[in-house]
Amino acid sequence: MDQLEFFEIPSPCIGVCQAGKAGYCTGCYRSREERLHWHQASPYAKRIIVKACNRRKKLAAKSKVSGIEEINQPSQASLFGDE
Template sequence: MEQLEFFEIPSPCIGVCEANAKGYCKGCFRSRDERFNWQTYSDPQKREVIRLCQMRKQRAVLAMLEARKKAEADAD
């Protein structure tokens, strides 16, 4: 049995609309296709995009922390 959805799944956009080197939005971490097709996606598709965005953000944060660590180690 499928669960009923009572609320629309909002766009993860935070208004920072600029692509990073990998082509993902720096604000919400969606791909170009994910941003342009958001309105046509079903709720399960939107949930999957949000899950992927969360994973991309985690990887970006970890990469930033690793780069910072390396820069600090190189400065010593």
């Protein structure tokens, strides 16, 4: 059962729309599928996507500090079953 949402979950987009080497947007850290299906996603799915973006952002920051290239980051499977 989905949690009742009183407010719309805003898109994590910050207007920097460029795909990185791992396939995630370098601005919001969403995958292509997550960006394409954002408006059709349930509030539950949006919360999962935002949490995943936050983890990816932390992972990207860690890899930059340690000198690991972005291409070595694990890629996430599609949440929408497209792949």
